[in-house]
Amino acid sequence: MRRKLAAGNWKMNGLRADLAALDTLAEQRGFDVDVLICLPATLIGSCAGLPFAIGGQDCHSATHGAHTGDISAAMLADIGATHVITGHSERRSDHHETDAMVAAKSRAAHEAGLTAIICIGETLVQRADGSTLAVIDAQLAGSVPDCATADNTVIAYEPIWAIGTGKVPTTEQIAEVHAHIRARLAARFADGADFGILYGGSVKAENAAAIFAVPHVTGALVGGASLKPADFTPIIAALAAS
Structure with a gap:
């Protein structure tokens, strides 16, 4: 049975003093x-002993080398991370990451023993012009490496237009995309029916229960609401009750 996962992404937020949260x-x-917090790399090494998993927010596809400012998957694993986010829309947009780059980073994560949380999702323009499922197909095919399994990979569907905007797709829209992702995974991978598929994009206490009631939603990738326990705990509770 797939474990439910509440994953928080602190993005570029947090100093050591904030670890009290x-x-x-x-x-x-x-x-x-399962609860996972994906922290800035500067904080990961300070989180030993916590009763939940800690992850990174990105990794390089290479194991080492002349890549100033980057961090490898092996480095993340070495300081205690068990997961890493790859292909987040902010990385795809701000750093022009392609599907091929995301796949390479995800392979590197697998080789280092990390679980890759591979993010996919459409823009508002793509949603409006009816190409959402085609975009999802292309990102799944290009971003998820052949070495992916239900044990080392989680897919996170994050409609870009809903991230940090307060806008949330209808449950029918979420259901359509998650069912589509499940079908594509099941067709490609022997254990595709067992992959975790998270929803991300303006998840909060008020809408979490409705989102987690949608078929094939096995958890959430939460941004801003994961920074404060008072905001994140009700989301975890809603997932546990689903």
């Missing part, structure tokens, strides 16, 4: 779901 989160949660 994780201690508070650890005290509050007693839910039977």
Whole structure:
């Protein structure tokens, strides 16, 4: 059975003093779901002993070398990370990452023993012109490497137009895309029916229960709401109750 996953992405937020929020989160949660916090690389090494998983937000496709400012998957694993986000829309947009680059980073994550959370999603223009499923197909085919399994890969569907905007797709729209992703994974991978598929994009306490009731939604990738235990804990609770 697929484990439910509540994953938080702190993005470029957080200093060491802010790690107290994780201690508070650890005290509050007693839910039977997996919890993951993807932190800035500067904070990962300070999180030993917490009762949930810690992940990175990106990695380089190379194991080492002349890549100033980058971090390898092996480095993340070495300081205690178990997961890494690849292909987040902000990386695709701000750093012009292609599907091929995302696939290479995901392969590197697998080789380092990390679980890759591979992000896909359409823009508002693509949603409006009816090409959402075609975009999803192309990103799944190009971003998910052949070495992906249900044990080392999670897919995160994040409609770009919903990230940090307060806009949320209807449950029918989420259901359509998640069912489509599931079908494509099942057709390509022997264990495709077992991959986790997260929803991300303006998830909050008020809408979490409705989102988690959608078929094939096995959790969430949460941005801003993961920074504060008071905001993240109700989302975890809603996932546990789903």
